[in-house]
Amino acid sequence: MPLVVYEGRSHEVGEGQSVLDALLGGGEPIPHACRAGACGACILRATSGSIPPEAQAGLRDAWKARGCFHACRCHPTADLTVEPLGEGMRAHATVEARVPLSATVSRVLLRLDAPFEATPGQYLTLQRNGVARSFSIAARHGDRTLELHVQRVPGGAMSPYLCDEAKPGDALSVQGPLGFCVYTAGQPDQPLLLAGTGTGLAPLWGILHDALAAGHRAPIYLFHGAVRPEGLYLVDELRALAEEHPQVQYRPSVLLDSREGIEEGSLEQVVIRHLPKTTGMRVFLCGAPELVALVKKKVFLAGASMRDISSDAFVPAKTP
Numbered sequence: 001m002p003l004v005v006y007e008g009r010s011h012e013v014g015e016g017q018s019v020l021d022a023l024l025g026g027g028e029p030i031p032h033a034c035r036a037g038a039c040g041a042c043i044l045r046a047t048s049g050s051i052p053p054e055a056q057a058g059l060r061d062a063w064k065a066r067g068c069f070h071a072c073r074c075h076p077t078a079d080l081t082v083e084p085l086g087e088g089m090r091a092h093a094t095v096e097a098r099v100p101l102s103a104t105v106s107r108v109l110l111r112l113d114a115p116f117e118a119t120p121g122q123y124l125t126l127q128r129n130g131v132a133r134s135f136s137i138a139a140r141h142g143d144r145t146l147e148l149h150v151q152r153v154p155g156g157a158m159s160p161y162l163c164d165e166a167k168p169g170d171a172l173s174v175q176g177p178l179g180f181c182v183y184t185a186g187q188p189d190q191p192l193l194l195a196g197t198g199t200g201l202a203p204l205w206g207i208l209h210d211a212l213a214a215g216h217r218a219p220i221y222l223f224h225g226a227v228r229p230e231g232l233y234l235v236d237e238l239r240a241l242a243e244e245h246p247q248v249q250y251r252p253s254v255l256l257d258s259r260e261g262i263e264e265g266s267l268e269q270v271v272i273r274h275l276p277k278t279t280g281m282r283v284f285l286c287g288a289p290e291l292v293a294l295v296k297k298k299v300f301l302a303g304a305s306m307r308d309i310s311s312d313a314f315v316p317a318k319t320p
């Protein structure tokens, strides 16, 4: 059986086990959340040994070159020596402000202790008291302050703290950023389709503002879905933005209890109702994994090219 060596201590990686399982089983406090290679909470760095390619899927080339990998997706066939991420991939941050945006969502501003390269639409992992959870970046304010939108998950390990208790000066550790759901300038005449549920709005908010700041001229369609109207947030701000920028079309929708100005229907139905043809569009999809998969299929069948579709599915934490 291969061995994984972490900070000088060796642990056997059993049949079918991941590096994460082996380290946790050996009592190492490795942060983790989704256990599906999606959130980035468990990323470690190998200093010797060979990393299976699937353990590096979705990471930036620079991180791959430094030996970073998802411990939850790593099933090694030979010995590995690993360590936590180092400088340049981790930072310290303090809470700058916390503002409720709805009954269940708060805007959290984090102040990094040093300039931090991150683009709205990417996500990062916050760690506090041994718990790690990932959140999308909704905005940057200067080179050190990042804005997150946090949805309170009842009984959650971090979101209730961030939504209800976090106070200015509280310290957290930040790891990342990860993800490719970002606006890239250079094609200002390509229509954009942004669709998401819940705090899937956070990366879309970032992409929308980056597009407007870059002078994007083509239509930008933003669809935000929720179960009920209370699940939507920033509705007035987005309506005002659409009034100010005629190329922006904002369409909030709900499954139940629709009211004036809010459509009824599932997200994929509402998107296709308004955009039966998506050929040539750049598409960004964020939020609940099932809905992201469903909308992706619909917009692809409606004409969008797979290479023009970026998605960020919020895979929930799985902790034993």
Ligand code: FES
Binding pocket: 031, 032, 033, 034, 035, 036, 037, 038, 039, 040, 041, 042, 043, 070, 071, 072, 073
């Ligand atoms: S990526 Fe491994 S726990 Fe989420």
